[in-house]
Amino acid sequence: MKELRYLDDVSTLVLDPDKCVGCGLCTEVCPQAVFEMHRNKAHIVDFNACMECGACVNNCPSEAISVGPGVG
């Protein structure tokens, strides 16, 4: 989704790298490729692509991710 972008700096997505256990499930469920794995930790690589769908939050096994409204 490079051609279509919505507003920047509005997402409520927060990732706590200390809590991340490196399972990589967030990279699998995110439909916008917001996350990437580097050295066994998830990193937010495209924060402004986040549409707050909540898929990562639901599936994170260590509650390392949070997002505000959560209903897409």
Place this chain on the structure above:
Amino acid sequence: MKQSQGCGCNETASQNRHKLSTSGVGILGSMDDLPSCAPEPDRPGAAYEKPGYRLCSYVDRFIPTDAGPVPLITPRLTKDDLVSTFLVRCGIGRHSYTVSPGLYAIGNPDKNSEVLVTANFKLTFDHLRKELAGIHAWVLVLDTRGVNVWCAAGKGTFSTRELVKRIKMTSLEKVVDHKRVILPQLGATGVSARDVKKQSGFRVIYGPVRAKDIPAFLNHDKTADKTMRQVTFSLYERFILTPVEIRMALKPALMFALAVFILSGFGPGFFSFAGVWDRGWPAFFALVIGILSGALATPVLLPHIPFRQFAVKGILSGAVFALIFLLLSAPAGHGISGLTALFLFSVTVSSYLAMNFTGATPFTSPSGVEKEMKRFIPVQLAGLALSSGLWIYSAF
């Protein structure tokens, strides 16, 4: 639509099928004895007929499993399926376009075949099965109240709870020897893989976003590449949503049209029906231009219209179309204030409907939409008030 309502596939599935084949079909059998009758055409579904039930057109037959008979569905879409797909895409009957939740089979599945989970919106169900030609699998349909996977996941009906419940209700552990289910990736919004495992023993594997990638996904050892994991919003994907956008705009548009005609009656003699007629039509067409710009042109041209806020895209698109309309139709006798009123009206309607389209896109965040609405609803209200005022003023 017809075949989906109360057709009772599941109820039929849970019955003893030998009993079914002898009830209702006997009469037909005796008719065969009459030599003058044309030969009974081959109807594979006849064996499953039962009074008060209708076999769904997408069910070929029933196959036995350790959890009872399971309907075997066909990947072929019939003419009826395509007609009802068209109607639903136009927004007709889309709120009751469902299939019965439960377990289905496609191809020739056995105890090692994968279980594909989906929603009970028939558009979703058809979309899935047409991609499964040549694949042997079980299809577990969740009760999402006739809503597609992603929206249902957001609304909480495509959920951990419903998945666990449906796995138990269908005795899935008796049907397959393994302990895994494949979910559409977009279902992840409503499902916690970990909780499903904890509550049902089944491991959730997230498949691709799109059903058409399922064969490739299964062939590559159930791994999805990056493109399979990302949503798209192509020209076709945007266009196909516009009939429903227009239809949803129709009801409020009718109220607006009424208001526009009444407003057009006000003039020097306080109120005149000649005014309603003469001035009502240009205002009505300005409304139509606004709707077409906001609910059709803006969605279709979305990435090509500058700015990210949909309300602004709607303003730009509305301005262009309103100018073209006013130049081509050249409604005389309204003066500069009247023309400005018509222009503003089209632009405002377009901006509002364009903003409304954020709800149908796969890339807008609720936080962003909230920010945009807070900013632009007042602007749109002001535009509406200003154009109404100018329109009345221009009559004098």
